[in-house]
Amino acid sequence: MTATAEKSLTLEEFLQQPETKPASEFIDGEIIQKPMPKGRHSRLQGKLGSEINLVAEAPKIAYAFPELRCSFGNRSIVPDIAVFRWQQIPFLPDGEVPDRFDLPPDCIIEILSPQQKPNKVIGNILYCIERGSQLGWFLDPDDRSILVFFRxxxxxxxxxxxxxxxxxxxxxxLTVEQVFSWLKMGA
Structure with missing residues (x-):
């Protein structure tokens, strides 16, 4: 993550700025750019989101959104996967998904990248849990563990x-072993 020192911004002022690639987050008045996802990160993110949506989308239980900006409290974060219960998705009057989500996800999933500081990522999970998220997963591909946070x-x-x-x-x-076994694609 790269921190950008700028004049003090409000959340609304931050949200008016153009999006960056990779995404930037707004945490405690500071703009922090997330690192560009690498292979393992992308594989776990894609597979986890697909597996959740495979069982939860058709029966309208929940949906796993990859890289969805969630802005609430004094933060605007972009979890690797934000899972929302179907009834929590703020659909537009015509039934379409909105561009803006001003609430915490019901479940936040973060996958540690080599350039990230674990406590910054865990801090976002804790922030969500304190503001209504029910569950958080913090995946560490290097030691093949998942730290789970509960409300x-x-x-x-x-x-x-x-x-x-x-x-x-x-x-x-899913077991932890099953999740990390998805990284072996070439064998």
């Missing part, structure tokens, strides 16, 4: 055959 109890470090908790109603049974 109502202490975080848990999951490894190997531990089953990942999901939002209620989502019929997804």
């Amino acid at each position: 109502d109890r202490q975080p848990r470090l999951l490894e190997q055959n531990d089953t990942l908790p999901v939002l209620e109603g989502i019929e997804l049974n």
Whole structure:
């Protein structure tokens, strides 16, 4: 992540600025650009989002949005995957998905990239949990673990055959080992 020192901006002023590639986040008055996703990150992000949507979209339980800007409180963040329960998606009157989401996701999923500082990423997860998110996953591809954050109890470090908790109603049974096995595509 790259921090940009600029004059003090409000959240609304930040949201009026042009989008950057990769995305920039607004955290505590500071603009921080996320690193460009690399291969492992992209694979995990794409596969996780697909698996969630495979079981949750058709029955209208939830939807996993990749790289969706979520602006609420005094932050504007872009989680790797933002999962919203169907009834929480702020659909437009015609039923289309809006461009702007001014609320925290029900589940936030972040995948650590080599250039990221873990505590900054975990800070975004905690910020979401404190403001209404029910669940957060922090994936660390280097040590093949997933730190899970809950709204109502202490975080848990999951490894190997531990089953990942999901939002209620989502019929997804994944272990940590299964998630990281997706990285082996060439064998």
